Amino acid sequence: MWYVIYSEDVENSLPLRKQTRAAHLERIQGLADQGRVLVAGPCPAIDSEDPGEAGFTGSVVIIDFPSLEEAKAWADTDPYALAGVYQKVVVKPYKVVLPL
Structure with missing residues (x-):
């Protein structure tokens, strides 16, 4: 199932x-x-593709996992989370409706 x-x-x-991005x-x-990522990316702090020093306010990823518990465990060990x-x-279950 997909999880956001x-x-x-x-x-x-x-x-x-910047320190942890790689x-x-x-x-x-x-x-x-593995074909398990639907979408992934940051949320710019300003209305711009490249917010420069304004930076970002967060991130959104939608990834396929066998269970909610595994999705949460993966999120908890993300390098950004650890840093x-x-x-x-x-972390929530996500159902793709469009595009078909």
Whole structure:
């Protein structure tokens, strides 16, 4: 089943994001290579594709896991979570309706 993982950043998270970005992306890419990632990306702090030093306010990923427990465990061990980038993480089941 698909699970949406919505994470909210701490204030001024950009330096922590930069330090941990490679490990964070590598971990997601591993699941993408298995066809398990529907979408993944950050939420810019301003209305711009490249927010520069404004940084990001959080992230959204939708990933296929066997269970909610496994999705939560994966989210808890994300490099951004371990580095303190996130102040809050919500994991919920997700049903794809569109596109078909």
